[in-house]
Amino acid sequence: AQKVTQAQTEISVVEKEDVTLDCVYETRDTTYYLFWYKQPPSGELVFLIRRNSFDEQNEISGRYSWNFQKSTSSFNFTITASQVVDSAVYFCALIPIAAGNKLTFGGGTRVLVKP
Amino acid sequence: GAVVSQHPSWVICKSGTSVKIECRSLDFQATTMFWYRQFPKQSLMLMATSNEGSKATYEQGVEKDKFLINHASLTLSTLTVTSAHPEDSSFYICSARQGSSGANVLTFGAGSRLTVL
Numbered sequence: 559a560q561k562v563t564q565a566q567t568e569i570s571v572v573e574k575e576d577v578t579l580d581c582v583y584e585t586r587d588t589t590y591y592l593f594w595y596k597q598p599p600s601g602e603l604v605f606l607i608r609r610n611s612f613d614e615q616n617e618i619s620g621r622y623s624w625n626f627q628k629s630t631s632s633f634n635f636t637i638t639a640s641q642v643v644d645s646a647v648y649f650c651a652l653i654p655i656a657a658g659n660k661l662t663f664g665g666g667t668r669v670l671v672k673p
Numbered sequence: 674g675a676v677v678s679q680h681p682s683w684v685i686c687k688s689g690t691s692v693k694i695e696c697r698s699l700d701f702q703a704t705t706m707f708w709y710r711q712f713p714k715q716s717l718m719l720m721a722t723s724n725e726g727s728k729a730t731y732e733q734g735v736e737k738d739k740f741l742i743n744h745a746s747l748t749l750s751t752l753t754v755t756s757a758h759p760e761d762s763s764f765y766i767c768s769a770r771q772g773s774s775g776a777n778v779l780t781f782g783a784g785s786r787l788t789v790l
Contacts, residue, residue: 600783601783601784602781602783603781661768666716
């Protein structure tokens with residue numbers, strides 16, 4: 559069974575501050591994919607990033623960056639210089655490449671960026 | 674990019690009626706679609722996996738007679754909430770995957786908010 563834990567339920571920051579969202583996962587599979595999705599108030603989930611278990615290279619995309627540490631089973635997400643539009647719920651998710659292929663979501667972290 | 678359309682976005686119905694929610698992949702064929710339920714301020718809970726041309730696979734605790742899923746074509750899956758009751762009020766989200774590999778990104782619909790009076 560898989561499990562994804564996002565310990566922070568809600569984070570509140572002031573615009574331009576950096577914010578880091580933690581994600582810790584558990585799986586017995588050696589091959590898996592990790593995702594981050596953003597859910598703005600409108601409700602639609604927006605794909606942000608996918609990372610496979612063999613690629614521990616950190617990634618930066620604009621103001622977003624991700625730190626994948628397989629040794630600690632963590633896949634943390636940082637928003638640099640946050641903006642009000644970043645206010646949303648962010649979900650970390652895991653899917654093994656074994657039979658089943660079910661995406662398991664973490665509980666989500668609500669980010670509130672105040673002007 | 675891949676687009677999934679979900680309809681309706683909002684629906685209010687009386688207790689005891691049935692409601693159908695459609696999920697369409699607009700620019701790709703989806704052999705597998707997934708239905709999730711999300712309660713306020715909670716995560717997404719997988720309800721069932723919808724496979725084109727075969728019966729849906731339901732997660733433990735999800736009533737298959739209550740939540741009917743039909744995947745009639747490679748671009749359309751429907752979720753029917755039968756004899757809806759207030760406790761069925763929730764946000765229902767579908768997703769579709771292009772191809773069969775779990776590595777493929779799931780594209781989500783915008784969700785359907787059901788309110789049962």
